[in-house]
Amino acid sequence: MNKTINAMYFSATDTTKKVVLEVASEILKNSANEKDIKTIDFTLPSKREVEVSFTKDDIVVIGVPVYAGRVPNKLVDYLNTIKGNGALAVCIVVYGNRDYDDALIELKDIMESDGFKVISGGSFIGEHSFSKILAKNRPDKKDLTIAKRFGDKIYKKITTGNILGNVKVKGNKPYRKHYIPKDKKGHSSDIRKVIPKTNSNCINCKLCAKVCPMGSIDYDDVSKLNGICIKCGACIKKCPTHAKYFDDEKYLMHKKELEEKYSNVRNEPELFI
Structure with a gap:
């Protein structure tokens, strides 16, 4: 198989990166x-x-x-600019153990509209961006073993020429609305404008500004935001001194709800080939 294998990802805390690279590496390994x-x-x-x-x-x-059960809003415009020109695509979504809802079918649709031929798709679990205990340390060894097997199956599908059919993945069309957390009274809880705070542990290393995928953290004063926060967790999880945190009541309530409801459940990857 003389094709160029590309690993393409958005991965603020490196969970998606691990899965994508594992799958791509296995395809490459098989292809020699x-x-x-x-x-x-x-x-x-x-x-x-x-x-x-x-x-x-x-x-x-x-x-x-x-x-929130979908492809991140802030990535859609960029994803729509990619030109497939008949390339084969494997779509992968990574979620924090609640559910991936319609994210996979949405990503598949975007890639197909870009001119790709989607031959398989998969959902994997990664440590939740809000939490250090929800899906802790995932993708783990078991997840990555599944990712390897996935890559092996994809390689076999390509080399046997069995790539003519339209692969079906889980999801609804039209897509469901984005998942919205509820407060104790069952009212919608909007946390979109919540931003991280900075405590006295900060050593001004600037790492948070460098890793922010929206470029929103002010480089000269890292306690300030010059743009939106998508709650990806990069600044919090990568800070060497634990100086970044959220203190918004609605955010913390939602985080607690997720941890209580899903920490004792182990969801497993789902593969569509």
């Missing part, structure tokens, strides 16, 4: 292709300013996190 995997990490804003185009000689393993 001397080419290296081409990595396209579009997590940072500057990377989403670069035009990306493929050909029918490419295989693209693309992964995004699930936000």
